[in-house]
Amino acid sequence: MRLLAFVFLALFVPNAPARAQQAKVDARFERTEAMVPMRDGKKLFTTVHAPKDPKGPVAIVLLRTPYGIDGRTERLFRDYFKEMIDDGYAFVLQDIRGRFKSEGTFVMTRPARDPQDPKAVDEASDTSDTIDWLLKEVKNNNGRVGMLGISYPGWLAAVAMLDPHPALKAVSPQASPVDMFLGDDFHHNGAFRLSYGFEYVAMMETDKSNFSFKFDKHDTYEWYLKLGALSNVNRLHFKNTLPTWNDFVAHPNYDAFWKTQSLEPRLTKVTVPTLNVAGWYDQEDFRGPLKIYELLEKHDTKNQNFLVVGPWNHGGWGGGRADKLGRIPFDSATGAHFRKEIQAPFFAHYLKDVGKDAPPEARMFQTGANKWETYDSWPPKGVVSRKLHFHPKGKLSFDPPVEGATEADEYVSDPANPVPYRPRPVRPTYPGPEWPEWMVQDQRFTHGRPDVLSYETEPLTEDVIVAGSMKVKVFGSTSGTDCDWIVRLIDVYPDDYTKPADLAGSQLLIAGEPVRARFRKSLEKPEPVKPGAVEEYTIDLNWGHHRFRKGHKIMVQVSSTWFPVIDRNPQKFVPNIFEAVDSDFQKATQRVYHTPKFASHIALDVLKAK
Numbered sequence: 001m002r003l004l005a006f007v008f009l010a011l012f013v014p015n016a017p018a019r020a021q022q023a024k025v026d027a028r029f030e031r032t033e034a035m036v037p038m039r040d041g042k043k044l045f046t047t048v049h050a051p052k053d054p055k056g057p058v059a060i061v062l063l064r065t066p067y068g069i070d071g072r073t074e075r076l077f078r079d080y081f082k083e084m085i086d087d088g089y090a091f092v093l094q095d096i097r098g099r100f101k102s103e104g105t106f107v108m109t110r111p112a113r114d115p116q117d118p119k120a121v122d123e124a125s126d127t128s129d130t131i132d133w134l135l136k137e138v139k140n141n142n143g144r145v146g147m148l149g150i151s152y153p154g155w156l157a158a159v160a161m162l163d164p165h166p167a168l169k170a171v172s173p174q175a176s177p178v179d180m181f182l183g184d185d186f187h188h189n190g191a192f193r194l195s196y197g198f199e200y201v202a203m204m205e206t207d208k209s210n211f212s213f214k215f216d217k218h219d220t221y222e223w224y225l226k227l228g229a230l231s232n233v234n235r236l237h238f239k240n241t242l243p244t245w246n247d248f249v250a251h252p253n254y255d256a257f258w259k260t261q262s263l264e265p266r267l268t269k270v271t272v273p274t275l276n277v278a279g280w281y282d283q284e285d286f287r288g289p290l291k292i293y294e295l296l297e298k299h300d301t302k303n304q305n306f307l308v309v310g311p312w313n314h315g316g317w318g319g320g321r322a323d324k325l326g327r328i329p330f331d332s333a334t335g336a337h338f339r340k341e342i343q344a345p346f347f348a349h350y351l352k353d354v355g356k357d358a359p360p361e362a363r364m365f366q367t368g369a370n371k372w373e374t375y376d377s378w379p380p381k382g383v384v385s386r387k388l389h390f391h392p393k394g395k396l397s398f399d400p401p402v403e404g405a406t407e408a409d410e411y412v413s414d415p416a417n418p419v420p421y422r423p424r425p426v427r428p429t430y431p432g433p434e435w436p437e438w439m440v441q442d443q444r445f446t447h448g449r450p451d452v453l454s455y456e457t458e459p460l461t462e463d464v465i466v467a468g469s470m471k472v473k474v475f476g477s478t479s480g481t482d483c484d485w486i487v488r489l490i491d492v493y494p495d496d497y498t499k500p501a502d503l504a505g506s507q508l509l510i511a512g513e514p515v516r517a518r519f520r521k522s523l524e525k526p527e528p529v530k531p532g533a534v535e536e537y538t539i540d541l542n543w544g545h546h547r548f549r550k551g552h553k554i555m556v557q558v559s560s561t562w563f564p565v566i567d568r569n570p571q572k573f574v575p576n577i578f579e580a581v582d583s584d585f586q587k588a589t590q591r592v593y594h595t596p597k598f599a600s601h602i603a604l605d606v607l608k609a610k
Contacts, residue, residue, distance in 0.1 A: 045101035079319030183287030279312030368547035379468025418561035468605030528573035
């Protein structure tokens with residue numbers, strides 16, 4: 001959850017022609033400010049931007065955010081809302097409870113209210129109270145409201161959708177988290193996202209604005225390593241004053257605290273037309289929008305649940321062309337395409353009755369081929385599961401392992417020298433320039449480390465198109481009593497690659513996820529691993545849609561650290577890793593097996609190449 005889409009919009013300084021164009025846009029709207037009352041008496045700071053010369057009754061587009069609305073409007077009009085301005089909407093922005101100019105207390109991803117208490121509040125009730133007010137106060141409105149947003153604002157849209165006001169007629173939760181323990185911002189499969197969690201909590205809960213933690217080292221990899229065990233965070237820095245960090249410490253397992261926040265159990269019906277949006281290279285909230293779509297689709301009897309996934313980082317569709325990310329070209333302006341051809345028509349259709357047909361079910365950008373594909377279902381019909389097996393000497397093959405070969409590969413995992421998740425120096429997440437692009441950085445910086453196992457195919461003799469599930473089975477053992485398994489799926493470019501030439505031989509990350517051995521049987525009740533025992537670990541890499549081209553190689557890398565985006569496992573079982581001390585951390589020998597009985601592999605949903 002965070003304001004990445006808004007951050008890069010904020011950093012963009014318009015030139016003179018852009019300022020002139022913006023002045024023309026601003027002149028078309030009348031801006032008013034209000035403190036909108038909620039049912040418990042608190043008031044939320046809200047700005048309304050209504051067209052001065054409407055061509056008829058106007059629909060309302062609402063965006064709620066914890067990141068501050070002052071100064072946002074002109075940037076939103078210049079990018080995110082640009083293609084919707086001519087359609088005739090009143091645009092409304094609101095600071096959520098407890099943030100910036102709004103009253104009340106901020107609660108991170110506030111849980112659902114008690115429905116038996118008429119004065120209880122949550123984000124859905126605040127949205128509903130706001131819509132009540134807007135329908136009365138926005139002149140000449142047509143009685144329909146649409147809601148959208150990226151990241152935390154996307155989560156706010158999703159929450160409003162689950163308990164909708166009758167006037168809420170279209171919602172687009174974009175890069176919305178869905179469960180903060182299973183995936184998204186704070187944990188992946190129970191493994192804590194250290195650098196993100198630490199810096200985001202500092203930003204959101206130090207005061208009512210967006211605070212930036214001041215590191216005393218240029219390389220935060222070094223800073224977090226020097227920090228040591230997570231128990232040092234409160235002792236040295238937060239002093240038990242930040243509620244969300246204290247919640248991390250108090251709830252290290254998947255208990256009622258996390259389950260109450262999760263949206264997954266509530267995704268049991270499609271209440272309004274819903275456009276779910278995700279990015280293949282989203283470094284913050286990739287699982288969330290996919291899971292929202294997947295769970296709602298089971299109940300979509302009226303064809304109102306849709307999915308769009310593009311080649312974007314977190315919020316990369318919110319502004320600019322998005323024709324490349326880092327060094328990776330996409331061969332078209334994918335962001336502009338989304339805003340003009342997908343987002344604007346979606347809201348025009350459901351809020352203004354423009355266009356006869358509902359959107360396509362799934363519009364998916366196929367990375368590797370750099371083209372949009374449209375499907376009637378996702379994953380698409382016709383996919384087959386194919387297994388790429390680990391073999392000795394770093395080989396990866398569709399052939400299963402055979403008896404008599406070397407049974408396992410091993411490495412020593414040292415928490416004092418963890419594998420970095422991106423090339424050093426690892427500058428701060430916010431506003432570090434590498435964070436938005438690290439998922440497309442060349443992975444060769446870890447290739448060859450003694451604590452990283454690499455398995456790769458021979459050069460492919462035909463294209464392999466992944467379209468759907470990507471799941472890894474690792475049969476592994478450890479000399480410790482706990483450990484992590486980090487798995488990365490990588491596209492290895494040929495050495496003679498020329499389009500562009502600087503990608504020759506590079507290793508492009510397609511997906512990567514951790515699992516924590518303590519949770520192999522239960523996320524609620526962790527237990528130690530028996531040293532030396534071979535256990536089965538499933539690492540779900542979520543969905544993908546990538547074409548591994550002929551001549552490329554498919555690689556899978558396995559390690560036990562990914563620092564500091566994932567905290568270090570002590571590799572000795574402790575009841576609560578947040579309360580571990582520095583002396584708990586120890587080296588461990590990890591073994592990955594590839595025998596007929598213990599056949600480590602990656603299973604991919606594959607479409608036949610056209």
